[in-house]
Amino acid sequence: MNTLKRNILLIPGLAWIFIFLILPCILIISLSFFERGIYGGIDYNFNFENYSRVVEFTYLKILLNSSKIAFLSGFFAVLFGYPAAYFIYKAPAKYQIALLFLVMLPFWSNYLIRTYAWMVLLNNQGLINTILINLNIIKEPLNILYTEFSVIIGLIYNYLPFVILSIYSSVSKLDQNLIEASKDLGGSSIKTFFLVTLPLTLPGVAAGFIFVFVLSIGNFITPDLLGGGKFLMIGNLIYDQFLSARDWPFGASLSFVLISIMLFLLFLQSIFVRKIS
Amino acid sequence: MKFNKLYLLLLFCFLYMPIVVLISLSFNKSGLPTAWGGFSFEWYVKLFQNEKIFKALTNTLIVATVSTLIASTIGTLLAIGIELKKVRNNIIEGTVFIPMIIPDIVMAISLLSFFTLIQFTLGLHSIIISHVVFNIAFVCAVVRTRFNHFDHSIIEASYDLGGKNIVTFIKITLPIIFPGVLAGSLLAFTLSVDEFIIAFFTAGAGSSSTTLPMLIYSMIRFGVTPEINALSTFIILFSFIILFTSLRLNKESVIS
Amino acid sequence: MNKFLNTLCILLISTLPLKADIVVSNWDGYSAPDIMETFKEATGVNGEMAIHATNEEVMGKVTASGGKGYDVLFVSSPFAEALDKMGLLAEIDHAKIPNMKHFYKEAMNLDFDRGNQFQVPYAWGTTGLCYRSDLVSGTPSSWNDLLEPSDDIKGKVTMLSTDRWLLAAGLLSLGYSVNETDPSKLNEAKEKLILAKKNLLAYDDTVFYTKLVSGEAAMAHAWDGWCNYATWENPDVKFVVPSEGSDLWVDTMVIMKASSNKDEAHAFINYILDPAISTWTVENIMYKVPNVAAMEATSGMFEQFPNLGMSINELSKNETMKDVGSAAKLYAKTVSEILAD
Structure with missing residues (x-):
């Protein structure tokens, strides 16, 4: 297949993203070099002040803390999601699609409603505490809700299905012959898993982790409701700049920095993956 | 094998725990999520009298279905195009990654400013266009996880042997990547059904382009009404029934 | 044609x-x-x-x-x-x-x-304290009852997180205006609100009344109209405007x-x-x-x-919240500092 034909495949997707995302975003991101007007408009006064504000201690702390929460969510989502995707793939072929649908089904209800349901489960008068107290496992209710822990649970819950889907997509291409061959050659199950299965499914794991990480770091509803608003994520901060504070220039510079960091991480990851393979 | 089943069982317990809560709340006479006021069908009666909710549900399904169809087609082509390139192109990879990482609010405001600038009329179609943007990226990422070097060579070889593009695509490429396309579409549909900020900003004014998440969020000020719990119960039960009937039908067709 | x-x-x-x-x-x-x-x-x-x-x-x-x-x-x-x-x-x-x-x-x-x-x-309406009279000892009467809660309701208090109202609670407790723009006074309010955060169950602008009804929270920083939803479910829920005054929204x-x-x-x-x-x-x-x-x-x-x-005099003696103009950047930053601490 020649290069021309290959490039034709790329055109609709890249054009769509370029016209309806890159172009409009240039409009907004370029505002980061201007200033907030007194009442929330834009003062077209070219400067870099917003970028020096980004590196202030408060904002760096928020960036670091939300990266930590997003990382933990991504890590645990992959840890719990991998076996799930693998076992779904191991199920009889006719059930696989049904199982995938069952994984997605809860997520066709509304995000807000699901999050409220978690609040009902986790609060100190909630179901989980009531059950634990009635079973005499604990005496005093546990404070699970409105902690970093409950934020992470909420994020894992909402993004676990995405991890399962992306790992499933990559696990299901495994060549059974390779695995059989490895076992025939005397490789133990564990060895086979780490030497054959895992490396072959790494793209799915990486994609799944990235989904959870980027969706979590930009999330603002879960920290608001399950964290009781006590843990500010970078998503909340950007959202607030655009809406509550009406400081679009600063919001734009925060977004620009966030996007650059992520693209840089992606670049590192791609070098890393290339080295491995 | 037992362990597999046990693990999946626990997984589904975790995934459905809040759903069970939500279903029980839909029968809660008291309107509050935290206090049980007795069993009642009141919220179901109210739900069926609420035209606004059904209009919004229809709009949501239109947006999610159309944007998923467009995005899975374009996103799959994009994934194949990128994977068949022999050299990695960081600019293309970066471009495809941006819709995933850009904060929703930035995308929402950018799109609205852009649509206003080019005097584009807003409505359901502008929400669909916007949802396609991020759905392309997610579909593309999932489909790409399907590829490995082995597949490349088959696809390349079949094209080199003079296979017509479309024939090669349907007979060789598509079967290989199909699980990825399916997973990607499911993901896109789910994201689109639930998306709020971008939909709010790119929607036209009025109920003709109000989606369900927009309606639910606007209810916050006066408390989330249990009608929405009733609706969610309804959607989930309905999907369950479809799923199980289709499984049943499949089984029967296999037997006969 | x-x-x-x-x-x-x-x-x-x-x-x-x-x-x-x-x-x-x-x-x-x-x-x-x-x-x-x-x-x-x-x-x-x-x-x-x-x-x-x-x-x-x-x-x-x-x-x-x-x-x-x-x-x-x-x-x-x-x-x-x-x-x-x-x-x-x-x-x-x-x-x-x-x-x-x-x-x-x-x-x-x-x-x-x-x-x-x-x-x-x-x-x-106005903003004040919405509380469970059966869970709170005595009648709260000051913003400090919210910001420095007595031991029995520590960890059972919610506050509004919308920037203007969050800062207003701090400013009013110190006797300042809800439209204060003096950086040192805002800083004082910030310090106080950061300390108050330790005794907070959560920030909540939307469903605090369900928390009051369930008993998860005993006191909430609330808009008067919203407090009525809780009173409707449970007559023990009362509303009070603190003696330092409040805002008129x-x-x-x-x-x-x-x-x-x-x-x-x-x-x-x-x-x-x-x-x-x-x-x-x-x-x-x-x-x-x-x-x-x-x-x-x-x-x-x-x-x-x-x-x-509430009589019209009682209501209208509260200060109206106004746009703070060029102090808005400072407000936004102060709120981020409180929420991120």
């Missing part, structure tokens, strides 16, 4: 949905569900009701689109003021809204807009400058101010309205919901 084109045009146009005369955006459930139908019966004007989730969102939307697409918006007063200063609002023509005659005179002379030049009040109706049907927009606002419609609002939303006739018609509810019966 021309004839053909004309027919084609007419055919095309007839397939488009009937264009509404005016588009109004409001929180869902903040006005009667059939308001647009009854408005049409009364005036013959075709209206569409759009909805928004928060002030901030609809504000962001009209800013990005230059106000196109909407005719009338329901927003809280500081937002109405900012929209006006950004030049997005039309001037209110009093001759077209005769129902303003039902207003208390205080509603015509609000601090941020004397003489109602760019907004018309829809509902108003007003939810307003504004007309967009970009609107091409300003007469119909005025007619809509006039319709909303009809005593019968305003009475519906008090009865169903449980918020105070600035409409004398409607408040008199609903006086039967005051016993169950005492804050509805």
